[in-house]
Amino acid sequence: MARKNLGDVDIQPSSQPCELRLVLLGKTGVGKSASGNTILGRDEFKSTLSFRSITKQSKKGTAVVDGKTITVVDTPGFFDTELSEEEVKTEILQCMVLSSPGPHVFVVVIPVRRFTQEERDAVRKVQELLTDSAPEYALILFTHKDQLENKMKIEDFIAENEHLIELVRKCGNRYHSFNNKNTEDHQQVTELLTKIENMVALNGGQYYTNELYQKVEEEIQQAQEEIIMEEDKQVQKEQEDINKEEESLQQSMKAIMEQEERYTSHGGQKSGPEWKKLQSLKENSEKEMKELAEKKKDSNKKTEDEKNKAREKAEKSSSCLKKILNLVVAVPTGLLLGAMVGLATAVKLAASMIKVPGSIIGAAGLGSTPVLIAGGVAAATAATLGGVIGAAAGVSAALEADGPMEAAKTTVSDILEIARNKIKEVENMASQQSI
Incomplete structure (x- = not known):
């Protein structure tokens, strides 16, 4: 059975989702946490004016805003975090767990300030990540618009930098700006949510998902069912007591x-007195029946609440996250982050990047012969290409394996198969050039 690319998006039809899930992305110190607090209307995330990462772990906050349930997932600065690679990998997956079954929008947060080389690098990294269908689910949020000088408009700020122009264009010209100092201005939140809802409508009411998100959701639901089964014993006892x-x-x-x-x-x-006694007993019984009916109603509602609580426990479950981590234990952090936002497998990317064949071994990713990438825009060695192919195979294998050992075996098998296919491809290209 052919595998789907990690960037493949499954349509989840829904004209009006009852909940909007937002994932905040951006480098450290750009105002992700502050913006999340502004959207939710409360101090859910720890925020401070600092270039050091305050948010060390992905965190979720939910509130009813303008009559709609809004869930915001705040993330560490994946691009420049002080966390180790393994910690970053954990947080990428934690972000996916918290936004599962998939976000309606990736909110790329960029501050209004002097555009340094560091800012340009961050924008470039975001552009590299937003591939395939992901830009259709992305919106740029400019923070600290109060720092614009001389009554400058946000459009003027964008127009000053070609990198921002390209990023905004890539995201369907969807952008918004926040005055983070004026948190009492709810209109800016209403306008942001309206833009997001319009984007969701254009996407057919669907949220973003891919093969990795689907695997994460499967693990969450399995953990949720286990928790419900464990706690259901108590719920069943309460129901039996009510029935008795x-x-x-x-x-x-x-x-x-x-x-x-x-x-x-x-x-x-x-x-007579006996009649009055009977009527008193009857009234008490009727009262008790009404109270029991309310108790039964509350019990049914409690069952639904327990289901929601079980979901929350599953999302926070260390065993659930550990199981997901085991699936992708050998996958490089960069590729895992790409998989989250829809980066198609590097196998597909590698096939389209090779323009000039070197030796058969080199082009197969098993040697060090240089190859040209993207028509000569950049250069890399075939050994590097082989590493990318191997990493991509690792992601795909991990999603279908029962554990890290099986994933490793599948990855080796997949790399060999890819190598054979690349050898055939290069042989054909070489024979055509020799004609």
Whole structure:
């Protein structure tokens, strides 16, 4: 069965999603956490004016904003974080867990300030990540627009830099700006959400997903089911207790009604003390029945709440995250981040990049013969290309393997198969050039 590329997007039809999931992306110190707080209308994420990363772990916050449930996932600066590679890998997957089954929008956060080489590098990295279908789910959020000088408009700021022009164009000219100092200005949040909803409508109401997101969602649902099964024992006991209480009250009410009938059939007066006692018992039973009905209603609602709580526990479960990490243990961080935002497998990329064949071994990714990339725009060695191909095969194998050992075996097999195909491809190209 042919595998799907990591960039393949499955359509999830929904005209009006009941929840909007936003993932904030950007380098450290650009205002991701502050913007997340502005959107949610509360201090959900720790934020400070610093170029050091305050957000060390991906975190999720949810609130009802303008009548719609909004979930925001704040992320560390994946591009320049002080975390180790393994920690970054963990946080990439944690971000995916928190935004699963997939975000409706990747919000790329860029500050309004002097555009240094560091800023240009960050924009370039974002552009490299937003490939395939991901730009259709991306929006640029410019922060600190209060720092614009001389009544400058955000459009003027964009126009000053070709890198920003290209990034905005790539994201379908979708952008917004925040005055992070004026957090009381809710209109800027309303306008942002309107732009996002318009984008979602253009995408057919669907959220972004790919093979990796689908695998993450499968693991979450499995963990959720295990938690529900464990806690369901208590819920079942509560339901059984309610049913027993209901049966007991029904029997009591039936007995009272029978006493009433006997009393009146023997000529008893409806104003006598015995009658009043029966009426008091009847009123108490009716009251208890009403209370039990409310208790039953609350129990049913509690079952739904428990399901939602089980989902939250599954998302925070270290065992669930560990299981997902085991699947991609051998995958380089850069490729994993690309997989999250839709970077197609490097196998597909490599096939389109080779323009001038070297030796058969080199072009197969098994040697060091130079090859030209993207028509001569950049150069790399075939050994590097081989590494990229191997990493891509590692991602794909990890998604289908039961664990890291099986993934490693599958990766080796896949690389050999790719190498054979590349050898055939280069042989054909070489024979055509010799004609």
